[in-house]
Amino acid sequence: xxxxxxxxxxxxxxxxxxxxxxxxxxxxxxxxxxxxxxxxxxxxxxxxxxxxxxxxxxxxxxxxxxxxxxxxxxxxxxxxxxxxxxxxxxxx
Numbered sequence: 001x002x003x004x005x006x007x008x009x010x011x012x013x014x015x016x017x018x019x020x021x022x023x024x025x026x027x028x029x030x031x032x033x034x035x036x037x038x039x040x041x042x043x044x045x046x047x048x049x050x051x052x053x054x055x056x057x058x059x060x061x062x063x064x065x066x067x068x069x070x071x072x073x074x075x076x077x078x079x080x081x082x083x084x085x086x087x088x089x090x091x092x
Contacts, residue, residue, distance in 0.1 A: 012061060014043040015050075019064040022071050037073040042080040050075065 008016065018039065041047075049055075053065040 011043070011045055011049070012058075014041070014046055015061060015064055015068075018046060019068050022068060022073075026071070037071070038076055039073050040076050040078045042078055044077045047075050047077065 005013075005016070018041065022039075049061070050065055050068060053062055053069075
């Protein structure tokens with residue numbers, strides 16, 4: 001992350017992480033043609049942000065949401081206590 005991005009709030013960082021992951025995976029052809037892609041997140045609010053992009057006042061966030069919505073996937077909330085995959089944001 002750049003110095004500016006490192007000061008983003010947690011919700012913005014989580015959404016940006018999802019956006020970057022999907023974009024990177026697409027560029028490396030890992031998710032091309034996958035029909036039932038399931039994304040597990042421990043941040044419940046991401047689902048609300050993606051389902052209601054018009055409520056976000058930030059143009060950057062709306063751009064990330066538009067990029068995320070280009071993919072077909074199921075977003076599944078996994079509580080933090082059961083989330084076994086450590087991510088870089090919560091383990092810094």
